[in-house]
Amino acid sequence: MADKIKPIPTFANEDEERDFWATHESSDYFDWSQAKSVVFPNLKPTTKSVSIRLTEMMIRDLKSLANRSDVPYQSLVKIFLQERIQQELQITPKASGKKSRTQVKRNQLAK
Numbered sequence: 001m002a003d004k005i006k007p008i009p010t011f012a013n014e015d016e017e018r019d020f021w022a023t024h025e026s027s028d029y030f031d032w033s034q035a036k037s038v039v040f041p042n043l044k045p046t047t048k049s050v051s052i053r054l055t056e057m058m059i060r061d062l063k064s065l066a067n068r069s070d071v072p073y074q075s076l077v078k079i080f081l082q083e084r085i086q087q088e089l090q091i092t093p094k095a096s097g098k099k100s101r102t103q104v105k106r107n108q109l110a111k
Contacts, residue, residue, distance in 0.1 A: 005031055 006028050011017035026032075054062075059073070066073035 005029060 008029050009020065011020065062073045062076060066076040069076065071079075
């Protein structure tokens, strides 16, 4: 396999490199069987903007709560959402077959 690996050319800039890799197969230049998995713990996750409608009272309350913690209210919303998502992911269905309040609310919202 090593004799089939081509040398990587030197690039004048990132645009030239990007164009090269867009038109060449990386396996011709790397032995991917020798690749090692890496983790980049300090990278920020990719974010996407979403738009939701909230009542004025809810926004006022969020801003008040955020002000107490000295954080922007949008950041507080993300914190609340993340906490609730984690909570929901840890909930297991009850053996009794009864639906939780969250499950009932989800069904109502889906209608």
